[in-house]
Amino acid sequence: MIEDEPRILGFLARGLEAEGFAVDGARNGREGLKRAQRDTYDLVLLDLLLPGMDGLSVLHELNRSRPELPVVIVSARSDLPTKLRGFGLGAADYLSKPFAFDELIARIRVQLRRSTLGSDGHVVRAGTLVLDLARREASLGAVTAQLSDREFRVLHHLVEHKGEIISRERLLSEVWGYHFDPGSNVVDVCIRRLRKKLGTDAPIETVRHAGYRLTAA
């Protein structure tokens, strides 16, 4: 989320996290652009009136460098020329402030569904483990579990690298990104929650002093 108003950023980030999303915030356009280009994100929420580099310039740059990344403009500007300019520069959607939080969530979900369907279908399998990318669900045998955004991304990463040992540090940087303390135990906590949700047959193996491995054939 690229938003310079700390109260809005804090409020929206808390609301989105309560809905199971992982949120990073940037307080100005240049920093937001840099991070959106450098890290792995599913979607960008972009304010337009930002200090330094304005939102439309950020959008223009992002659309050139990361055309597959959906950008939803969230702005107090609600005039038609600005909206059309935003869509012309590649915005996936446009929401005028003030808005209902539930509408923002609904619009975000539409975009995320679209981008996962567009790439590689909406189901990934590893043996009997099935990941539904659109619903963010994992099923294993008779168990179907709804996953949080980070649980989903950890499991997806393990599935994509099935059979390989993936270190905690790698999961931390792939899924949490940025400035997380490398001594943090968030990865282990997340793996524990995944095992609990998937049941005793969860195909996630702990490799001592090395990391985790998805063992499904």
Ligand code: CA
């Ligand atoms: Ca602003």
